Amino acid sequence: MNVLEKLQNIDKRVFYLLMALAIAIPTVSPIGLAVDVTPAVQRTFDFVSTLPEGGRAVIGFDYEPGDEIDLNPQAKAILHQLGAKKIKVVAIASFPAGAMFAEQCLAILEEYGYEYGKDYVNLGHYAGGEATLAAFANQPTAIYSKDWRGNDTASLPIMKEVKSMKDFSMAMTLNDGPTGGTGTHEWVRQAVMAHNVPLIMGVTGVLAASNETYVQSGQCKGILAGLRAAAEYEKLVDKLGDGTVGMDAQSMAHLLIVAFVILGNAAMFLSQKAKPASKGGAA
């Protein structure tokens, strides 16, 4: 087996080992690579900056533990911005674990003097996907009689101010797809189309391309895609966190993947070129 053939038949465990090293080393010893802000993230930040101080935002924590690494840092970064603008936050979740993530992330708001029940609330999980989101949009307290902590929602000052989706200055979904929860398309339909509430999305990298169309069409005011967007947003709000920590590892892993794709393809082309031309004709 010559070098070109070896390059096309590398044991996949070698690749896994290199990938593990590419992620592990920068995680333990960060390199500190620069993070530039892309226009999509800047646009989202700029939109949130235009919201009126003291307004209200509803955030859907529509993700499961597998996508926590992408979406928790996004949530935390944007909550820093909302907290600085004193925007009240209502959190809902279409996955059971989403309510737990909401609880973790919303704790950030207490740094800004927020009071639970008055300035922010975690309403917890709802079942039923889009139909329940539609009902929530019409009358939030009809879906949530109790919040995540067991309080009567009707007694919470923040919920007395919210009669329908129209009472929010902004809606946001942190979303890892519609399977089992409420997807981004459903949020566009129920928040934007039905109630004309501006929507921004925080999605996993996998969902970025399919949802970019909503930004181009103006139906969505901004989109954050993956851990990279979280790192950029952390830079914009000047609160470095998990997104920034993960960027070195992501860059190294991507470099490794690109190197293997180039090597594999180059080896394939060169080995095809090296093969003697077929004399043709079936026996």
Added chain:
Amino acid sequence: MNISSSVGVWVGAIAALGIYSVLVKDNPFYRLVEHIFVGASAGIAIVTGIQTFKSQAWSPLTGGQWLLIIPILLGVLLYARYVPQYSYLNRLPLSLMMGAGAGVAMRGAVESQIVGQLTATMIKLDTLDAWIIFLGTLLSLSYFFLTYKLEGGAGWAPKLGRYFMMAAFGAAFGNTVMGRVSAAIGRFQFIFLDWLGM
């Protein structure tokens, strides 16, 4: 190093290592963790279902909202499929769910996913981006023009459309890779930072 003393963190880290061990070779440790994961997921689903039933149906019902007995009974009928002679009864709640689901979705689907997207392609062609969106849409649609095959002089349109779609698939695949790498980063951060305290 400041190794975690939390039992939950230790269980999570050992389970993560168990799952990753399959990358070397299928082994009993991996299968044990996989089965625990499946079992725990099923358990969580059952508990969530019971909690949802209590909060959305039982508590309001016993609190005086008697009309909720109708959706509760319809929900019970979903299980009629397990009794062959009454299985037809489960069609009633299924039909209602499908009808309501379609109705709710239709409310904004036409505007958000057809009209809105079409409008977004009707733009002033004064930038390269605008031209790419305009041509990409037209040529990609031409690929799916199946009434008769575009050949000869018009054959370039579906061919270019295929290239546009391949570029889009490449972008989507690149984002997918980024997402999968992120997932690995999350686990590595958990193992090295939260568990081992490095």
